[in-house]
Amino acid sequence: QQQVKQSPQSLIVQKGGIPIINCAYENTAFDYFPWYQQFPGKGPALLIAIRPDVSEKKEGRFTISFNKSAKQFSLHIMDSQPGDSATYFCAASQMGSARQLTFGSGTQLTVLP
Amino acid sequence: DAGVTQSPTHLIKTRGQQVTLRCSPKSGHDTVSWYQQALGQGPQFIFQYYEEEERQRGNFPDRFSGHQFPNYSSELNVNALLLGDSALYLCASNPTGGTEAFFGQGTRLTVV
Numbered sequence: 201q202q203q204v205k206q207s208p209q210s211l212i213v214q215k216g217g218i219p220i221i222n223c224a225y226e227n228t229a230f231d232y233f234p235w236y237q238q239f240p241g242k243g244p245a246l247l248i249a250i251r252p253d254v255s256e257k258k259e260g261r262f263t264i265s266f267n268k269s270a271k272q273f274s275l276h277i278m279d280s281q282p283g284d285s286a287t288y289f290c291a292a293s294q295m296g297s298a299r300q301l302t303f304g305s306g307t308q309l310t311v312l313p
Numbered sequence: 314d315a316g317v318t319q320s321p322t323h324l325i326k327t328r329g330q331q332v333t334l335r336c337s338p339k340s341g342h343d344t345v346s347w348y349q350q351a352l353g354q355g356p357q358f359i360f361q362y363y364e365e366e367e368r369q370r371g372n373f374p375d376r377f378s379g380h381q382f383p384n385y386s387s388e389l390n391v392n393a394l395l396l397g398d399s400a401l402y403l404c405a406s407n408p409t410g411g412t413e414a415f416f417g418q419g420t421r422l423t424v425v
Contacts, residue, residue: 206355232412243317243403243416244356289355298369299412300346301405303355 204292206304213280214312221275221307223290228271230292234301235264235275238287247288248275280311315340317417319404325423326394334389334420338406344368345387346414347379348403356403362387363409394424 205224213219223233232251236244250257250264250273257264261278277284290304318337326332338345344363348356358371362381381387385406391398401421405414 234413236416241418241421243319243418246413246415249413291355293412298344298346298361298363299407299414300358300361300369300371301348301356301414302358305355306353 204290204302204304206290206307208307209305210308210310212310212312215281217280217311219277219280219284219309219311221288221290221309222272223274223304224270224272225292226271227292227294227302229294229296230302231295232293232299233264233266233273234291234293235262236289236291236303238289238306244289277309280309282311282313285309285311317342317404317406317415319402319417319420321420322418323421323423325425328394328396328424330394331390331392332394332422334391334402334404334422336387336389336404336406336417338385338387338404339415342406342408342411342415343385344407344409344411345381345385346405346407347387347389348405348416349373350401350403350419352400359389391422396424398422399424 234249235247238244248259263276266273291301346361347359350356360370365381401419404417
């Protein structure tokens with residue numbers, strides 16, 4: 201019940217394309233859903249996060265879509281660039297659990313020039 | 314703002330040895346969490362420290378222990394190292410009651 205399932209495992213798009221990464225969860229107590237970007241040899245960097253009371257959030261070229269009834273959320277990267285090539289992780293946390301993050305398995309994104 | 318800093322960046326240990334990893338949280342943050350990230354996987358929660366006490370623990374054996382100091386910095390100790398402990402160990406910090414977790418660059422531990 202604590203799992204967050206992420207797909208696809210890897211994704212290749214052309215520059216300017218819109219990669220979409222999907223995550224699904226079971227624990228309805230989760231109330232905070234961040235996305236992290238990780239480059240090789242670096243720690244994860246917080247990109248954008250959403251709470252279940254909104255269906256969409258945009259920050260720059262990154263958009264989270266959230267479907268509470270389906271218990272799914274996704275990350276869209278508009279006008280993708282080669283510099284966006286990295287591994288992306290979705291995560292979830294809940295109150296009362298010290299806000300520990302439960303991560304998905306990651307998506308390795310490659311944006312071709 | 315220096316962000317979350319971890320030391321050392323890389324470490325090689327022999328099976329059965331003990332290791333200590335260190336973390337300084339982001340300025341203004343008093344809560345520190347440790348995660349283990351195996352190659353090709355997402356980070357797994359080890360434990361969290363707040364007010365110098367372990368507040369929450371993930372599914373890790375007692376060989377993994379920690380400490381938080383009055384200045385909010387933290388240490389992760391792993392005893393009786395196993396080959397399977399080879400991973401990137403990440404420290405994350407939050408402000409009190411805050412939801413956003415900021416990660417350090419990690420310590421790459423290799424057990425041989």
